[in-house]
Amino acid sequence: MGRLPLPSHHPSRRGxxxxxxxxxxxxxxxxxxxxxxxxxxxxxxxxxxxxxxGASLEESASGRELSLAYAAVLSSGSxxxxxxxxxxxxxxxxxxxxxxxxxxxxxxxxxxxTYPGNYSAISPGTIGQYAISLGTCAHPxxxxxxxxxxxxxxxQVES
Numbered sequence: 056m057g058r059l060p061l062p063s064h065h066p067s068r069r070g071x072x073x074x075x076x077x078x079x080x081x082x083x084x085x086x087x088x089x090x091x092x093x094x095x096x097x098x099x100x101x102x103x104x105x106x107x108x109g110a111s112l113e114e115s116a117s118g119r120e121l122s123l124a125y126a127a128v129l130s131s132g133s134x135x136x137x138x139x140x141x142x143x144x145x146x147x148x149x150x151x152x153x154x155x156x157x158x159x160x161x162x163x164x165x166x167x168x169t170y171p172g173n174y175s176a177i178s179p180g181t182i183g184q185y186a187i188s189l190g191t192c193a194h195p196x197x198x199x200x201x202x203x204x205x206x207x208x209x210x211q212v213e214s
């Protein structure tokens with residue numbers, strides 16, 4: 056009978072080292088994570104575009120299409136300046152009607168505050184200007200403005 060080989064004290068190591076394996080696993084994890092994040096952001100963007108498009112199509116279908124021409128605030132001595140812009144307690148809004156039918160607002164919403172009133176109609180192709188007494192200090196930029204007519208149709212814009 057032959058002799059069995061003695062076990063080697065230094066077995067040869069083949070394969071990937073622990074350091075390289077860790078780096079590879081981190082790379083795979085980051086790659087898969089970025090794919091998931093990109094897919095999530097893409098679906099959020101599509102949802103936002105879809106809701107914006109839906110509102111635009113609804114507006115267009117009703118023939119009521121308005122755009123904000125300008126928003127201005129009359130300065131008031133009791134109001135501070137906000138980022139270099141004077142604030143005031145009265146806001147003037149001007150809307151241009153580029154739709155097929157006129158628009159007669161019955162209320163304006165500035166952010167979440169409603170200002171009902173008897174406002175004049177805007178004919179197609181014209182600008183309607185409205186002065187709104189706010190009762191508090193405000194600045195003309197960064198506001199969410201909504202004009203609503205008697206039928207409940209609303210147009211929302213940002214200043």
